[in-house]
Amino acid sequence: MSAIDRFRRFRAFARPVPMLAAIGAISVASIALAGDVARTDAAQVTGLLxxxxxxxxxxxxxxxxxxxxxxxxxxxxxxxxxxxxxxxxxxxxxxxxxxxxxxxxxxxxxxxxxxxxxxxxxxxxxxxxxxxxxxxxxxxxxxANRVSLSTRPTTLNLASLPEAGAIVWGNKAAKQSVTVFTDFRCGYCRALTNVLREMDVRVVERPISVLGSRDIADRVYCSKNQEQALHAAYAGEPFKAPGACDTKGLDANERFAQAHGLSATPVIVRSDGAILEGYRPREFLEAWLKGAKS
Structure with a gap:
């Protein structure tokens, strides 16, 4: 092979290298430009606001x-x-x-x-x-109604609620029990449900329609397997359409919530009536439930 042929082969082999470098440089520049645009937008939006x-x-x-x-x-x-x-x-x-x-x-x-x-x-x-x-x-x-935490009760007496209207799930033989007022369209209710599923606790869930979810609550409540339907509803998954059933218990949940100012969810009620409003992580809930007064 002549020196000229070797030189040509070398050039053919070496040619893509600067091309790759150029492509890499363009990619990096594009990323940097996108970041600059986002920062510019944020600055402009801040000024306009x-x-x-x-x-x-x-x-x-x-x-x-x-x-x-x-x-x-x-x-x-x-x-x-x-x-x-x-x-x-x-x-x-x-x-x-x-x-x-x-x-x-x-x-x-x-x-x-x-x-x-x-x-x-x-x-x-x-x-x-x-x-x-x-x-x-x-x-x-x-x-969503305006919330004023100062006007809310620190405890709730659930004695006036009928047994109907409750969806009981979790470990039904657990020593600890908790009642939760929830809405199937509430993101924090879904997060709380996932936490409670990991705990050794009996959950008495009482759906209320804060976000127009009564139709979902009716379907879950009337399902043969309420627990399965409940988790499917939170996950946005389909579940078998149930037949009609008596949903007066859900009406009682709504009346109770309205009477006690429970206009948002979730509301967590301990066995001694103490309440928490909003989502809490597992460690907090476990410690809080152990503090129930006998």
């Missing part, structure tokens, strides 16, 4: 979490706007691939002790939206 919602103290703007939207944290409040900050979006964002309620996860991160019922105590915005002139972001989501 200062003009349009001057009385709202914005603590964080995240334009990278949800494609096409910016997540706005304002103290304990949470709402969304488009990247031009023209439209304020009220409600919850779900990731359908991971089946995660992104709004609920963020609200719990902001305030683990928050009482939740759909969009929670401070989930972002009222149905009417900001007043003309953009003065202040509203403090409670449409369909």
């Amino acid at each position: 200062k003009i349009r919602l001057p009385k709202t103290e914005v603590t964080k703007v995240d334009c990278e979490k949800v494609e096409g939207l910016c997540e706005i944290t304002a103290g304990a409040n949470l709402f969304y706007v488009n990247h031009g900050a023209r439209y304020l979006i009220i409600g919850r964002v779900y990731d359908m691939e991971t089946r995660q309620d992104l709004t609920a996860a963020r609200l719990l991160e902001i305030n683990p002790d928050m009482l939740v019922g759909g969009a929670a105590k401070a989930n972002a915005a009222a149905a009417a939206g900001p007043e003309e002139g953009g003065q202040e972001a509203p403090s409670a989501a449409a369909g």
